[in-house]
Amino acid sequence: MNCNKAQELISQYIDNKLSAQSVSELQKHFEECSKCKQDYIMLKNIKAVLSKTPKKELSSDFTASVMNKIKNENVKKDDNVVMFGSFFNSFKKKMVMAAGFLFIVASSTFFFMHGPTINQQNGDSYASSGMEYYFGYNSYYDSDMDDDDYEEYISMFC
Amino acid sequence: MEDKELIEKIIQGQEDLFSIIIDRYKNKVFSIIYSFCGQTSDCEDIAQNVFIKIFKALPKFKFESEFSTWMYRIVINETITISKKKKHNIVPLDINNSEDEEKSNLIDFLKSNDNTEKELMQKETQKMVQEALAKLKDNYKMVLTLRDIEDYSYEEIAQMMNASVENVKIWIFRARNRLKEILTEGGNLK
Known part of the structure; x- marks a missing residue:
């Protein structure tokens, strides 16, 4: 086992999610690689500290307080609630997205029709402008978000 | 009474039955909110608003x-949303401002293979790990809170999390590694 593979497995090892064979291979790797073993110990300690995070009890009148708010404020059901991971599922959201998409297409068309003039003035190449010129660097191109992060970001909503 | 039966009756107008749903889930819901929001004093208000949602x-x-x-x-969506709105009210947490000795002690602690339970619960260690956790991206912070x-x-x-x-x-793998980087290198890495 090499260090890259070992690093991938450490997190699951801490959670007792590895097969017996993987555990055996990982432990053998730890005997040969002090760096990976050290990383394992540190991650294990961080998890242990987090597991001891102080807890707090709810006040005894919590349920009554919520029910009073619901009654006194005449709370209506069916408010706009966004579900985690389903932002794009509702019809309204799809309409907003469609409008946004049309706006982007229209803006891009306008830009690419007029872009060369702007770029010639700035002395930049045409290829380096485009969407980035109009919108600034979007989240995909942000320096702190790589391809993997972007995939994760998208996967949060799809 | 099963959840689904309760929900049907609540939707049909027996709204008082929602108190049974609250009693059934309030401790777990509050615990997630309290852990994710860094044990702030307004977590109970947040939990109330989440149940109203x-x-x-x-x-x-x-x-x-x-x-x-x-x-x-x-619960998860609302907790993240409310937490984002309240971020400006939270005192910035900065490992870099910790004393050198504290940071050094923390790194020694993390490298040690025989920490006692008392050491794990030590207030200063807890504080520094919580500070580092607060620096993670929301989805990373949430998976570590839950796991x-x-x-x-x-x-x-x-x-x-759908x-x-x-x-x-x-996410858990990356979140843990990012947390380790923040704790050992002060959070200046990507």
């Missing part, structure tokens, strides 16, 4: 999944 959303529940799965997705603090399984977290188990594993 759930009540409002009940007619949207399609009875296609477990009620608890559907409910926890609202390491609240002790939910990969499968439960995947359902709660993600695949594989994605959850990757």
Whole structure:
């Protein structure tokens, strides 16, 4: 086992999610690689500290307080609630997205029709402008978000 | 009475029965909020608002999944949303401002293979780990809250966050490594 593979497995090892064979291979790797073993110990300690995070009890009148708010404020059901991971599922959201998409297409068309003039003035190449010129660097191109992060970001909503 | 039967009756107008739903889930919901929001004093208010959101959303529940799965997705979304809105009120947490000796002690502690339970619960260690946790991206912070603090399984977290188990594993792996970087190198890395 090499260090890259070992690093991938450490997190699951801490959670007792590895097969017996993987555990055996990982432990053998730890005997040969002090760096990976050290990383394992540190991650294990961080998890242990987090597991001891102080807890707090709810006040005894919590349920009554919520029910009073619901009654006194005449709370209506069916408010706009966004579900985690389903932002794009509702019809309204799809309409907003469609409008946004049309706006982007229209803006891009306008830009690419007029872009060369702007770029010639700035002395930049045409290829380096485009969407980035109009919108600034979007989240995909942000320096702190790589391809993997972007995939994760998208996967949060799809 | 089962959740689904309760929800049907609440939707039909027996709104007082929602108190049973609150009693059934309030401790777990509050615990997630309290852990994610860094043990701030207004967590109970946030939890109340989250339950009101759930009540409002009940007619949207399609009875296609477990009620608890559907409910926890609202809890997680609302917790992240409210936490983002309140971020400007939270005192900035900065490992870099900790004393050199404290940082050095923390690194020694993390490298040690025989820490006692007392050492794990030490106030200063807890504070520094919580500070580092607060620096993580929301989805990383949430998966670690659910896995390491609240002790939910990969499968439960995947359902709660509407993600695949594989994605959850990757998020946990990256979140832990990022947390280690912040704690050992002061959070100046990507």
